Amino acid sequence: MGRLLPKRICGAIAAACLASASLADVTLRVGYLRVEQPLPPTLSNLDPVPGDIGLAGALTGLRDNVTTGKFLGQTYEMEQDVVATGDDPLAAARALLERSPFLILDAPAATLLAIADLEQAKAAILFNTSAGDLALRDADCRANLLHSLPSDAMRTDALAQVFVQKRWTDLVMIAGTRAQDRVYADSMRRSLRKFGLKLGSEKEWAFDADMRRTASQEIPVFTQSFGDYDAMILADELHDFGRYVLYNTWAARPVVGSEGLSALTWSPVIEQWGAAQLNSRFEQQHGRPMASQDYAAWTAIRTLGEAVTRTNATDPETLRAYILSDKFELAGFKGRPLTYRGWNGQLRQPIAIAHPRALVAQAPLEGFLHQTNELDSLGLDRPESHCGAFE
C-alpha cells in the first residue's frame, strides 16, 4: 500500500497537498462593470428588479471558480464597479481594464460597443451579459466581445419552434411601445419568417390607464377584434401590461412571449440536469431566485474559470483561443455542453420554454435538425451571420 500513497505526497500538510507540484500558482483577476440603466415605471410593482441582478450570478460563479481553483493552486479575484446613470461608463471601464483584461459587462448595446472599441480593450476578453441585441452578434460584432446572454433571436426562435411543433400557425401579437418591446417584436417577426410562420393581426399597446383595476373590462374588448387564433404573442419586455392580459382575452387561447409561456435563458423552475443544485446554491447565497441575467454572468465567469482550469494560463490570448476552440465545453446545468460560436462569440445554449410554475420544454425541440449542431437552429447561424471580426 505504501506504493499507492507515497509519503512525499501525503506526509505534507493539507495545504501543500492541494497545490499540485506540476502547476504554478496562478491568479485570475476579473472586473465586473454594471452601467445602470433607468427603468421606466410599470403598472405593477409586484416584481421589482433585484438591485444585484447579474452581479449575484457573477459572485456565485466566482465562488465556484475559487473552490475549484484551490485544488489546483489557482486563485480568482473579482473587482466590481457600478456606474450611475449619467456618469461616464468609459472611464470606469478603462480603470477596470487597466487592472485586468477580463471584464464582465452589464450595459446597453451602445455602451458595450464603446467599451469594446477602447484602446485598453484591444487585447481584452469582454463578456456581454445584458444585451440581447442581434446586431451585436451580427454586423456590429467585435472580436473581443463574447456573449454569454442568448440573443433575442435565440429566444424568439425557441418559441417559433414551439409554434411549429404544436401547430399554432394562426398567431397574433400585442406589442408595447417601448424600445425593448419593439426590438422583441422585430425579433419575433424574424423568427416566424425563419420557421415558415406568418403573423396575423398585430396591435400596439398604447394605453395609459392603470390596468390593475380595469383589465377585466379593457382586455376583452381590446382583443375581441383579433377574432379566433391559436396563440397570442406579447411583446412586453419590461413586464408592464402583459401580466393583465392572461385570462382576460376575448378568445380562450394561450398567451406566449414576454408573459405566459416564455422562452428564457434561465428560470428557477428548471429542475433537471442538476439545475436544482445551482438554483438552491444561488438562493442560499443571495436570498432570491436566480434570474436569466444572473445565469449569463455566472456562465461568463465560469467560462473563464473553465479555461483557466484546463490551460493553467491567465493571459487573454491563450484563454480566448481555448474558449473558442473545440476543446472548450462548459457544464451549464442545461443537459448539454455549452460552447461558443466561432463566428460571432455567442455562447451556444439550450433555451428554456417555461411558465412561472414549470418547465414545459427545452429548445431546440426534437425534430429541428441541423447539419452540425442542433443548438445552432437557435439564433444567427454561420451562413446568415455578417460578423467578420472572428474570421
Add this chain to the structure above:
Amino acid sequence: MIRLCLAALLLGSPAAAGEIWVTNEKDDTVSVISTDTLEVIHTYPTGERPRGIIFSRDFSRLYICASDSDAVQVMDPDTGEILHDLPSGEDPEQFALHPDDRHLYIANEDDAITTVVDIETRKVVAQIDVGVEPEGMAVSPDGRIAITTSETTNMAHWIDTETRELFANTLVDSRPRHAEFAKDGSEMWVSAEIGGTVTVFDTATQTEKAKITFEVPGVHPDRVQPVGFEFGAGDQFAYVALGPSNHVAVVNAETYQVESYILVGRRVWHLAFNEDRSRLFTTNGVSGDVTVIDVASGTALKSIKVGRFPWGAAFRP
C-alpha cells in the same frame, strides 16, 4: 433441452435468486424486485428524495441517502422498517461503504463536503472539503483510498482514509458523476456526464491511463451522457449507463473500447447485477422503470415498472 432452458428462464438458477432494491427519487420509496420472478415484490416508504442505496456487508442493513431529509436512513430489509437515521451532512447524494463495514463516505452535494460517518457510534468522524457539487463516491478494495468526484469542479478527489486528507486531485471531463475501483483496485474509473467520457486512472500514480468515448448510432453526441457503471464478472467488461441516450454501453475493460450498445428505458442512470452477474438491472428515470438485461446475449429481457424517477440500485441475495 428446450424444456430445460425454459425452466431456467422461468425459475432462474438458485445462484441468481435474490432482490434488486431501487430508490424512487420522486416517490420517496424503494421498490424491491425479485431477480427470480422479475416482479416488484415490495415497496417501502423512505425519507424525502431517496438516491444513493447500499447494503451492509452481511446484507442485514440497508443504507439510503434521503437527500431532502438531509439524512442517511438505516432500514431493516427484512421488514422495510426504518430503524434510525445517521447524520449525513446536508443533501447526501451518493455514498460508499468502507470495507471495514463501519464507515460511510458520503458526498454532500450542496455543501462541497465529503462526510465520513461511523455507523456504530452514529457520529460524523470527519468532514473533508472537496470541489463544488460532490457526487460520485468510491472506496478502494483495500480501504486505503476514498474517491469523491465533484460535478462543477470537474475533478476526482483522492482521500487518504487514514489521515482523511486529500492527497491528489485529478481533472476529468465535465460533470463527473460516478467512480469505481476496478481490477483489485489497480484502476479507478470516473464517468463524466457532460464530457461524454469515462476516464481510467492508474491508482498507484493517479495518472490517466485511458479515456473511453462513446458513439451511439443515431444519437447526437451531446445526449450521450455516461453516469453510473458497473463491472461484470472478472472485471472483463464494464457496463456504462449513458443517460438520455437510453443505452448501456458494453466496454471491454482490457482494450477500453466499446463493444456494443444495449437499448434500455429512458434516461438510464444506475445499474446493479444479480448474484452471478448474469443479469443487469438498470434504473430508467424518465420512463420510471427498470430494464433487465441478459448479460450473455446483451439483450434487454423485460421492463419492470417501479416508482417515479428510479435512481439507485443495489443487490441483496
